[in-house]
Amino acid sequence: MKKNLIYIFILLSVMACLDDKSNYDYKDLNDFENWDRNGVSNVDSDYTLYPGEEILFEPKVRFSIDSLNPDASYAWYLGKEEEKTLLSEQLNYTYKAEEIGEFTLLFCATDNKTNVTFTKxxxxxxxxxxxxxxxxxSRSAGNESQLSMILSKKQKISVTVDGKDVSRDTVVYVGENMNIVPNLGRGPRRLVENFILPTVHGMLVEDEVMVLQESGPVELDGNKLTPVGYAKNEFFDGIPDHFDPVDAVLTFDGKWLLNSDNYIYMANLSVAIDLHSGFYLKDASLNGKKVKTLLPYYKGEGNYLIVGIDENDTYFGIVNDGECGYNSTDYVINPLNSVGACAEFRDDYENDLFKGVEGEFIFHAWANEANYYTSPAYFSVLDQNGEYLWHYYELDYRKENDKFYLTEESSESGQIPASIMVDYKCMAFFPWHEWLLVVSSDQLHFYDYWENRIINLASLPQFNSEIVGLAVKDYDSYYGTLNAHLAVALKSGEVYIFEVKYDSELEEMELVELYHKDGFGEIVDIECKFGQGNKPGASSMY
Known part of the structure; x- marks a missing residue:
């Protein structure tokens, strides 16, 4: 009897094991070992939409068993696992973008046989x-200023790397809006974007765009592109005589306008999230210092210096060190700052590339992502009697005995080959790839200034009109996985956008056309709109 009980126990154990194994196998099949890769198709992981746009999600779900006729139920939620709101209990779902922001949709597929739920x-x-x-x-036939936008979105694409399909971000161009702002003004000159890099947790502020024109600068909301400020209305004690700004630098805590008579007018902001919280003074800034040029300003973390060149062809700096208080909730800029102070080289400083420079500057660009550890870097091109000199340099400032001095942190220079400067028209600079693009005789020439070599183009784009402007969106990509985008504006009113692809093995450049449109009119300026203060050097598309 005892022996029989043992046999019965063994038999029951085996049957239980078999039953468990059967359940384990079944559940294992439905755990979708490759769920993230194969479980759901026809749906991407990332989407970019404009407000009001809709997208129909029609996922195709593949179960490991019963794949043709699965016994399943489905649900869509807004939010992640911890905190989600039910949107639909159908397989297909139409999502409508109603407000600006970043949102997470959670798609759930439940195997009704096991009650196991899988998510994406x-x-x-x-x-x-x-x-x-x-x-x-652009300039209309009647000299009116016209602002247009070429629209872009982030999109996932599949590329093959080392024989494997991988997903990568790219930017696609989805159209354009012409002449967005009615009655913008007259006599267009140039565009300057003003955006804030948040320095306090929770700080939210949109960018703005200043349009410089003969009728006076106007600032536009960065999202709606509607007027939000006019420089003429922001003077505390009256508008200066002959007020006619031709350039501007817009920063975290101040605005500087360079007038046509070479004087600078400054507005010192008091609230970081209000780009109109300050006012200009009628008297010229910097004790009436005459200024030829304000260099392009990198609006990034820790850049506390604005660089310019005065009437004596000598570099100087403007201190720009305003910050909000730690854990500030009102975002008031600390009044104990030195914003607007002038920093100059010491009297005994000797470097003819910074002091009493001989020749004519034809190009300036910012050249790095300035931060707390890296001084602002710039790239300039100097015409010295037909010989063209490039100059890469870092400048900063220090304070001694209540006086500010401009300091040279580094300086490298070289000569650009004369062959690519014949009938020179314009330039563009790729800060992260360290290339210079020169337009001469309506031809594009890529130049690696560190290696002193001209980079061959796989094919030369053929344009039917003179090139009048260039703009670049370069990417600080550590692994080199993101290619720069180049915009080319033609006198005929056409704009091309190319992806710039470099083959390091062939040492050859290829321009892949992404966009082409005419009808922009007489183009005066073209600029990449970054939208946020941390985007000029971003390693991602958006």
């Missing part, structure tokens, strides 16, 4: 249609 997260970035892209400033 989908990120939806809802952005203002005019937040990112390319701005085109």
């Amino acid at each position: 997260e989908i990120s939806v970035d809802v952005i203002a249609s005019w937040k990112y892209g390319w701005m085109v400033l």
Whole structure:
């Protein structure tokens, strides 16, 4: 009897094991070992939409068993696992973008036989249609200023790397909006974007765009591109005589206008999230210092210096060190700052590339992502009697005995080959790839200034009109996985956008056309609209 009980126990154990194994196998099949890769198709992981746009999700779900006729139920949620709101209990779902922001959709597929639920997260970035892209400033037949936008979105694409399909971000161009702002002004000159890099947790502020024109500068909301400020209305004690700004630098805590008579007028802001919280003074800044040029300003973390060149062809700096208080909730800029102070080289400083420079500057660009550890870097090109000198340099300042001195942190220079400067028209600079693009005789020439070599183009783009402007969106990509984008504006009113692809083995450049459109009119300026203060050097598309 005892022996029989043992046999019965063994038999029951085996049957239980077999039953468990059967359940384990079944559940294992439905755990979808490759769920993230194969479980759901026809749905991407990331989408970019404009407010008001809709997208129909029609996922195709593949179960490991019963794949043709699965016994399943489905649900869509807004939010992640911890905190989600039910949107639909159908397989297909139409999502409508109603407000700007970053959202997570959660798609759930439940195997009704096992009650096991599998999920897929989908990120939806809802952005203002005019937040990112390319701005085109044109002149109408009646000399009116016209601002247009080339619209862009982030998109996932599949590329093959080492024989494997991988997903990569790219930017696609989805159209354009012409002449967006009615009655913008007259006599267009140039565009300057003003955006804030948040320095306090929770700080939210949109970028703005200043349009410089003969009728006076106007600032536009960065999303709606509607007027939000006019420089003439922001003077505390009256508008200066002959007020006619031709350039501007717009920063975290101040605005500087360079007038046509070479004087600078400054507005010192008091609230970081209000770009109109300060006012200009009628008297010229810097004790009436005459200024030829304000260099392009990198609006990034820790850049506390604005660089210019005075009437004596000598570099100087403007201190720009305003910050909000630690853990500030009102975002008031600390009044104990030195914003607007002038920093100059010491009297005994000797470097003819910074002091009493001989020749004519034909190009300036910012050249790095300035931060707390890296001084602002610049790239300039100097015409010295037909010989063209490039200059890469870092400048900063220090304070001694209540006086500020401009300091040279580094300086490198070289000569650009004369062959690519014949009938020179314009230039563009790729800060992260360290290339210079020169347009001469309506031909494009890529130049590696560190290696002193001209980079061959796989094919030369053929344009039917003179090139009048260039703009670049370069990417600080550590692994070199993101290619720069180049915008080319033609006198005929056409704009081309190319992806710039470099083959390091062939040492050859290829320009892949991404966009081409005419009808922009007489183009005066073209600029990449970054939309945020941390985007000029971003390692991602958006």
